Amino acid sequence: MTESPAAPHAESPAEHKAEHKAGSKADSRACWPLYEVFVRPRRGLNHVHVGSLHASDDRMALLAARDLYTRRNEGVSLWVVRSDAITASTPDERDPFFEPSGDKVYRHPTFYDIPEDVPHI
Amino acid sequence: MVTAEVAEAVPAQTPEDRFEAVIAAEQRIEPRDWMPDAYRATLIRQIAQHAHSEIIGMQPEGNWLTRAPSLRRKAILLAKAQDEAGHGLYLYAAAETLGVDRAELTEKLISGRQKYSSIFNYPTLTFADVGVIGWLVDGAAICNQVPLCRCSYGPYARAMVRICKEESFHQRQGFELLMTLMRGTEAQRRMVQDAVDRWWWPSLMMFGPPDADSPNTARSMAWRIKRHSNDELRQRFVDMTVPQAEHLGVTLPDPELRWNEERGGWDFGEPDWSELTRVIHGQGPCNTQRIERRRTAHEDGAWVREAAVAHAAKRAAEHAAAAAAAEQHTEQENGK
Numbered sequence: 001m002t003e004s005p006a007a008p009h010a011e012s013p014a015e016h017k018a019e020h021k022a023g024s025k026a027d028s029r030a031c032w033p034l035y036e037v038f039v040r041p042r043r044g045l046n047h048v049h050v051g052s053l054h055a056s057d058d059r060m061a062l063l064a065a066r067d068l069y070t071r072r073n074e075g076v077s078l079w080v081v082r083s084d085a086i087t088a089s090t091p092d093e094r095d096p097f098f099e100p101s102g103d104k105v106y107r108h109p110t111f112y113d114i115p116e117d118v119p120h121i
Numbered sequence: 122m123v124t125a126e127v128a129e130a131v132p133a134q135t136p137e138d139r140f141e142a143v144i145a146a147e148q149r150i151e152p153r154d155w156m157p158d159a160y161r162a163t164l165i166r167q168i169a170q171h172a173h174s175e176i177i178g179m180q181p182e183g184n185w186l187t188r189a190p191s192l193r194r195k196a197i198l199l200a201k202a203q204d205e206a207g208h209g210l211y212l213y214a215a216a217e218t219l220g221v222d223r224a225e226l227t228e229k230l231i232s233g234r235q236k237y238s239s240i241f242n243y244p245t246l247t248f249a250d251v252g253v254i255g256w257l258v259d260g261a262a263i264c265n266q267v268p269l270c271r272c273s274y275g276p277y278a279r280a281m282v283r284i285c286k287e288e289s290f291h292q293r294q295g296f297e298l299l300m301t302l303m304r305g306t307e308a309q310r311r312m313v314q315d316a317v318d319r320w321w322w323p324s325l326m327m328f329g330p331p332d333a334d335s336p337n338t339a340r341s342m343a344w345r346i347k348r349h350s351n352d353e354l355r356q357r358f359v360d361m362t363v364p365q366a367e368h369l370g371v372t373l374p375d376p377e378l379r380w381n382e383e384r385g386g387w388d389f390g391e392p393d394w395s396e397l398t399r400v401i402h403g404q405g406p407c408n409t410q411r412i413e414r415r416r417t418a419h420e421d422g423a424w425v426r427e428a429a430v431a432h433a434a435k436r437a438a439e440h441a442a443a444a445a446a447a448e449q450h451t452e453q454e455n456g457k
């Protein structure tokens with residue numbers, strides 16, 4: 001366990017693997033496509049990304065997601081989506097991409113000074 | 122919110138700077154962030170080894186599935202084995218975010234190029250072993266895994282949070298099983314003691330070699346992959362386990378075990394590290410059997426994987442044909 005395995009470094013390891021584009025080294029070797037799994041924990045809450053799995057088709061992905069991610073009543077609804085169908089922002093462009101919101105402090109309520117004695121605001 | 126934006130906006134000129142800043146700020150590295158090659162390689166090795174351990178770890182207990190003494194115990198054991206399979210899958214998924222492929226990792230496991238925890242190379246001789254594995258082996262795993270929930274690599278940390286939530290049931294069902302046996306006959310109590318005698322030292326070895334022989338620990342700790350050294354975790358495990366053993370009424374097979382008032386912890390004897398080395402290098406009692414079983418399961422499952430792909434292709438073709446027919450129908454309708 002002392003030497004490191006010859007880990008092949010895929011050109012662009014995926015974020016949620018959302019960017020495992022067809023044709024990347026990792027995908028071409030997997031026999032089943034990758035799916036991302038989203039669970040709605042309770043009524044009234046959003047579906048939340050919980051992880052991923054490989055499945056041969058959508059139906060199997062849904063069944064496997066049930067067995068893998070909701071063994072203890074973790075959810076009332078499940079979404080599965082092919083990872084290669086997700087479009088994501090890239091970390092390289094993160095700063096410029098989100099930059100428009102960086103200098104707009106006036107979008108936050110704390111930007112405005114209101115006297116202490118004004119109620120309910 | 123405002124604070125989050127400020128934290129994200131830490132200025133960093135080079136990718137290395139940014140990586141170091143994220144680690145220092147106790148934030149998480151995410152898959153497509155730049156990371157040092159050695160950080161990536163260390164994580165791939167550790168997560169793969171961890172995933173393999175969960176998968177191979179189903180075998181020792183699986184040995185007793187068909188011979189569980191009651192339907193209740195059988196259902197519990199099945200649920201536990203299913204959890205371990207799930208743990209393996211969460212971890213393979215985390216490893217895949219680093220650019221490796223699960224099929225490739227499985228190949229490395231069955232060809233012996235990647236390891237799994239040494240503990241699973243010991244045999245389960247009686248049903249008491251099922252209880253002792255839950256109590257000691259899952260107990261040790263919990264000690265190891267709880268700090269990993271704060272690991273600097275996001276997908277690994279998130280997988281560990283999920284896993285830790287599930288491990289508590291594993292340990293408790295084991296302890297409860299042992300309590301039941303200890304309330305039974307003299308023969309049953311002897312069975313428990315025998316299992317404890319066989320599993321105690323291998324459980325201590327689960328934390329890895331002593332710190333002095335663990336050269337990569339310092340780097341892993343600097344990267345916040347690891348939070349505590351092997352010896353720290355081993356000590357924590359002993360301190361947690363001794364009172365549990367007393368409660369159970371079993372003797373831990375270590376004549377040097379005694380309370381150290383000064384440092385507020387239990388002193389304990391030195392595990393036989395040559396045994397750990399032997400087991401890691403393939404000479405444990407069950408190494409060959411475990412890998413052979415995994416290989417057979419993988420090869421026997423090949424037709425299922427192929428059939429699923431064929432079925433998916435057939436369904437896709439049917440859908441495409443139905444869609445084409447519907448479109449043609451619409452065109453005809455519109456043409457009227």
Ligand SMILES: [Fe+2]
Nearest residue numbers: 175204205208
């Ligand atoms: Fe586990």
Ligand SMILES: [Fe+2]
Nearest residue numbers: 205259288291
């Ligand atoms: Fe477990």
